[in-house]
Amino acid sequence: MASQEILREEPSRGSFINDPKIRSLFFQTLVVVLLFASIWWIVNNVIENLQRLHIASGFQFLRNRAGFDISDTPIAYTSDATYGRALLVGLINTIIVAVAGIITATIIGFVIGIGRLSHNWLIRKICTVYVEIFRNIPPLLVIFFWYSGVLAVLPPPRESYHLPFGSFLNQRGFYFPRTIWGDGSWLILVAFIVALAMAWFVAHRARQRQMSTGQQFPVFWTSVALIVGLPVLAFLLAGMPLTFDFPKQSTFNLTGGFQIKPEFLSLYLALSCYTAAFIAEIVRAGIKGVSKGQSEAAGALGLRSGPILRLVVIPQAMRIVIPPLTSQYLNLTKNSSLAIAIGYPDLTATAGTVLNQTGQAVEGVFIMMIAYLVLSLITSAVMNVVNARMALVER
Amino acid sequence: MQEHDMSWVRTEMALAQPAPPTERGAYAWVRKNLVGSVGDTILTVLGIAIVAWILPQVINWALINAQWTGPDRTVCTTASQGGIHPDGWTGACWAFVNAKFGQFMFGTYPVEERWRPILVAILFVALLVPMLIPKVPRKGLNAILLFLMLPIVAFFLLIGGVFGLPHVETSRWGGLLVTLSLSFVGIAVSLPLGVILALGRRSKMPIIKWLCVVFIETVRGIPLITVLFFASVMLPLFLPAGVTFDKFLRALIGVSLFAAAYMAEVVRGGLQAIPKGQYEGADSLGLGYWQKMGLIVLPQALKLVIPGIVNTFIGMFKDTSLVLIISMFDLLGVVKQNFADANWATPQTAKSGLVFAAFVFWLFCFGMSRYSMYTERRLDTGYKR
Numbered sequence: 001m002a003s004q005e006i007l008r009e010e011p012s013r014g015s016f017i018n019d020p021k022i023r024s025l026f027f028q029t030l031v032v033v034l035l036f037a038s039i040w041w042i043v044n045n046v047i048e049n050l051q052r053l054h055i056a057s058g059f060q061f062l063r064n065r066a067g068f069d070i071s072d073t074p075i076a077y078t079s080d081a082t083y084g085r086a087l088l089v090g091l092i093n094t095i096i097v098a099v100a101g102i103i104t105a106t107i108i109g110f111v112i113g114i115g116r117l118s119h120n121w122l123i124r125k126i127c128t129v130y131v132e133i134f135r136n137i138p139p140l141l142v143i144f145f146w147y148s149g150v151l152a153v154l155p156p157p158r159e160s161y162h163l164p165f166g167s168f169l170n171q172r173g174f175y176f177p178r179t180i181w182g183d184g185s186w187l188i189l190v191a192f193i194v195a196l197a198m199a200w201f202v203a204h205r206a207r208q209r210q211m212s213t214g215q216q217f218p219v220f221w222t223s224v225a226l227i228v229g230l231p232v233l234a235f236l237l238a239g240m241p242l243t244f245d246f247p248k249q250s251t252f253n254l255t256g257g258f259q260i261k262p263e264f265l266s267l268y269l270a271l272s273c274y275t276a277a278f279i280a281e282i283v284r285a286g287i288k289g290v291s292k293g294q295s296e297a298a299g300a301l302g303l304r305s306g307p308i309l310r311l312v313v314i315p316q317a318m319r320i321v322i323p324p325l326t327s328q329y330l331n332l333t334k335n336s337s338l339a340i341a342i343g344y345p346d347l348t349a350t351a352g353t354v355l356n357q358t359g360q361a362v363e364g365v366f367i368m369m370i371a372y373l374v375l376s377l378i379t380s381a382v383m384n385v386v387n388a389r390m391a392l393v394e395r
Numbered sequence: 396m397q398e399h400d401m402s403w404v405r406t407e408m409a410l411a412q413p414a415p416p417t418e419r420g421a422y423a424w425v426r427k428n429l430v431g432s433v434g435d436t437i438l439t440v441l442g443i444a445i446v447a448w449i450l451p452q453v454i455n456w457a458l459i460n461a462q463w464t465g466p467d468r469t470v471c472t473t474a475s476q477g478g479i480h481p482d483g484w485t486g487a488c489w490a491f492v493n494a495k496f497g498q499f500m501f502g503t504y505p506v507e508e509r510w511r512p513i514l515v516a517i518l519f520v521a522l523l524v525p526m527l528i529p530k531v532p533r534k535g536l537n538a539i540l541l542f543l544m545l546p547i548v549a550f551f552l553l554i555g556g557v558f559g560l561p562h563v564e565t566s567r568w569g570g571l572l573v574t575l576s577l578s579f580v581g582i583a584v585s586l587p588l589g590v591i592l593a594l595g596r597r598s599k600m601p602i603i604k605w606l607c608v609v610f611i612e613t614v615r616g617i618p619l620i621t622v623l624f625f626a627s628v629m630l631p632l633f634l635p636a637g638v639t640f641d642k643f644l645r646a647l648i649g650v651s652l653f654a655a656a657y658m659a660e661v662v663r664g665g666l667q668a669i670p671k672g673q674y675e676g677a678d679s680l681g682l683g684y685w686q687k688m689g690l691i692v693l694p695q696a697l698k699l700v701i702p703g704i705v706n707t708f709i710g711m712f713k714d715t716s717l718v719l720i721i722s723m724f725d726l727l728g729v730v731k732q733n734f735a736d737a738n739w740a741t742p743q744t745a746k747s748g749l750v751f752a753a754f755v756f757w758l759f760c761f762g763m764s765r766y767s768m769y770t771e772r773r774l775d776t777g778y779k780r
Contacts, residue, residue: 028602035606042633049632120435121428122442136760137753138713141727145753148734148745334618340720348620361628365621373616 046362055359062087068353070345072261083354090350091371097267097346098333098375104272105332106325109279116284127280134277139335142274146266147342157253166246168254174265175247178258182241191234192227199223263344267336275332279325286321287313318390326383330376337372347371457750460486464493471741478741488743492751495733499751502569502724508561512572515549519579527766529773542583549576565643569724571755573643577650577715577725582708584651589658589707590697594688596659597666607659614656619714623649627721646718654711661703665696698774705767709760716756727752 016022050057062084069079074092077085115127134142152171155161160170167176199222206217235242247257290313298312339346348368355364417423430436462470462480471488472478480486492499501509522541525531553576556562568576595607614622626649630640669692677687697704719728730748733739 024600028600031603031606045635046632049636052636118438119428119431120438120442122446123438126442126445132761133757136709136713136757136764138716138727138756140716140719141749141753141756144727144731145746145749148731149749150746152745153742330616337618337620338717340620348618348624352624355624355628361632365625365629368621368624369613369617372618372621373613376616 050362053359057360057362059363061358061360061363064358066354066357068357070350071343072264072345083358086350086354087347087367090345090347093339093344093350094333094336094346094348094371095375097264097271097336097339097344100268101271101275101332101336102329104268105275105279105328108272108276110283112276113280113283114287116280117287131277131280134274135281139270139274140338140341142270143266143338143342146269147262151262151266157249160249160254166244167257168247168249170254171262172253172259173262174260175254175257176260177244177246178256180243180245182243184238184241187234187238188231191230195226195230198230199226202226261344263339263342266342267339267344271332271335274335275328278328278331282321282324282328283317286317289320290316315390319387322383322387322390326380326387329379329383333375333379334372456485457487460484461489462486463489465490466494467738468741468744471739471743471747476741486743487750488739488741488747489751491733491739491741491744491747494739495729495736495748498733499570499726499729501572502729503567504563504569504572505561505567508555508563511552511555511560511563515545515552516575518545518548546580546583565641568643570729571726573718573723573728574712574715574725577647577718578708578712580647581650581654581711581715584647585654585658585707585711586704588651588655590662590693592655592659593662593666596663611656611659614653615660619650619653619717620720622653623717623721625649642721642723646721646723650711650715650718653714654707657707657710658704661700661707662696664703665698665700666692668699669696701771701774702767705763709763712759712763713756726755 047057063082065079066081066083066086067079068086070077070086070089072093073089074096075089077089112127112130115123116131118124118127151173154169154171157170157172160168160175163169165177167174169175202217202222203219206219210216245256245258247254247259294312294316295308298308303311336346337348340349340352343349351364351368355361358364413419417426429439465471469478470490471480471486473480473482473484475482497506497509501512504512522537522545526534526537526541531537551557552560553568553572554563554565592607592611595603596611598604598607623646626645627642630645630648634640673691673695674687677691682690715725716727718725719731724732730752733748734745
């Protein structure tokens with residue numbers, strides 16, 4: 001009997017314990033069961049805890065009156081506004097500091113990164129020292145250094161430092177003239193847009209002409225002349241509709257002008273300095289990643305050092321640079337949450353206040369996570385578009 | 396006849412001449428590296444100007460004008476601020492660092508019990524140094540002692556409550572003690588967890604793969620502060636009423652999970668760089684999944700990504716300073732806390748304290764990065780393409 005049964009079976013595949021398919025099914029089921037069990041347990045606990053603390057779950061609290069003030073408000077906000085509005089103010093502040101930081105960090109980073117490859121020994125060493133210092137200390141420490149070490153010990157408003165263009169620097173921040181655009185300013189904007197369009201058109205035609213006849217056209221200087229010249233012309237034609245509101249010193253404070261608070265200033269400077277060190281390393285690696293043969297071949301074709309950099313080395317280096325650069329931009333955006341340590345009202349800080357006032361911990365942390373994830377996704381999407389334009393076009 | 400004269404052949408080599416003086420020595424070096432062209436010269440002048448502007452200020456502040464010792468704020472203030480220095484004096488207040496040194500290292504750990512963290516530190520150094528020197532034998536035993544025995548011994552020594560040692564709550568820990576213990580545990584936990592997450596992300600089981608992807612991408616997309624908020628505000632809500640967690644432990648969980656997600660991506664890079672033939676070769680030898688990964692793939696993959704792993708360690712070491720935001724006091728936290736001390740409130744206090752903290756952080760991070768460069772060179776077996 002036994003032998004007959006064996007004969008009727010398929011060729012032996014060993015015990016079913018060793019079958020990879022069954023194993024994987026078993027493990028995955030186990031993981032799913034465990035996951036759902038723990039989620040169920042957590043949700044139960046959360047509901048129980050919230051009931052015990054008399055906290056209603058849900059997002060209705062966003063429509064309640066916030067009742068706290070925010071020091072930096074890019075959009076209209078009073079303590080009578082809603083929690084939702086407070087969070088929006090925080091989000092906008094995060095975006096402002098992130099964008100400003102990204103721009104500055106990129107500029108400093110590229111300068112330092114190229115400086116590290118300079119033929120000049122002194123410049124190389126200065127840039128190396130900069131990178132090695134900022135790479136190896138925590139960003140929070142840099143923020144505190146600017147905030148408590150530098151900006152807090154500036155003189156009081158009465159003894160402000162006078163800087164060029166009627167701007168001032170003191171304990172309460174950086175003051176500079178506010179521009180007031182009069183009637184007819186729209187003409188300048190229109191001229192600027194027209195200039196951009198014309199510059200694009202000139203570049204387009206110049207490329208066509210170079211393709212067909214080989215003759216070059218000074219596109220760069222023409223564009224500069226257009227983009228600077230037309231708005232200036234419009235400015236003069238419109239009767240110079242620009243006045244300045246200069247900050248004025250009074251007994252205890254400065255009035256008028258535009259004030260940048262020390263909280264923003266220290267966060268912005270610290271994030272820029274810190275991230276610039278990393279960007280510098282990325283830029284250096286990118287340029288070193290372009291093989292020497294490329295620039296030598298370009299030289300053999302008769303290009304001079306300027307066009308070699310612009311047409312051969314930088315386009316190839318950018319391909320190496322952009323992906324890690326993106327992650328540095330994401331890091332900077334995430335590091336802007338350190339604002340909470342010095343009281344700049346970014347998203348994390350306002351969400352933290354809301355969370356403490358309402359006790360809506362789950363919803364608060366959830367909103368924070370979603371907001372940062374969305375910001376990260378947007379940054380990645382933009383950089384992916386840039387990357388796609390830079391990527392090697394292969395046949 | 397003249398042909399004879401023409402066919403003269405030199406029989407000995409001409410003696411090598413030294414390079415012309417303009418091409419050697421300090422002069423040539425300066426010409427090549429500092430004043431090669433007009434642009435170069437301008438850059439050099441600019442560089443000298445920057446150095447000449449910054450360096451004397453820094454040296455004056457940190458060394459020459461600095462106040463090294465003293466009992467209270469009077470030694471670090473100018474006459475008009477009620478101190479001993481002439482008006483206009485600026486200099487580092489190392490006296491502040493000196494007076495608070497114990498706190499910077501141990502926080503409010505009871506003074507008579509401070510021998511315990513010191514003992515742990517000695518044990519740590521005694522186990523770490525032979526671990527780092529490649530020539531010292533018995534690496535396996537050393538690793539077991541360092542990563543298994545030391546945490547257990549340190550746990551009982553630092554917390555106490557057994558063997559007649561008085562109990563010290565973690566809320567009294569602080570300073571470098573917190574920074575180092577957070578980052579040591581974070582490093583020890585995040586590497587294995589990161590490896591498991593990376594393997595999970597490359598697993599053929601769809602559910603496990605997607606769980607890992609969602610975890611890694613979510614954690615990487617949010618700031619550490621949010622993770623710490625999560626750990627400090629939401630973890631207590633997740634647990635049944637009455638069960639509480641130590642705050643230190645919550646911070647540890649947050650930091651370790653955060654670092655593990657980054658570690659997973661680094662390790663995944665290494666796994667992807669291993670040629671397919673290695674996997675197939677292991678399969679054809681009849682190795683199981685864990686044998687294949689543990690014996691063939693991971694040793695090669697981890698070796699490839701040593702720089703990335705160390706960078707994550709450095710990042711985590713720096714990130715431990717963020718626990719300040721959930722009101723725990725690591726080195727930076729204690730330094731900042733002491734700015735509020737009225738006995739030491741001077742315009743120089745903040746700067747001096749922060750420069751000291753920066754120096755300590757810098758030493759550790761710089762050391763780690765240099766050691767990783769050394770290891771990278773040592774392990775380079777020439778397979779690099």
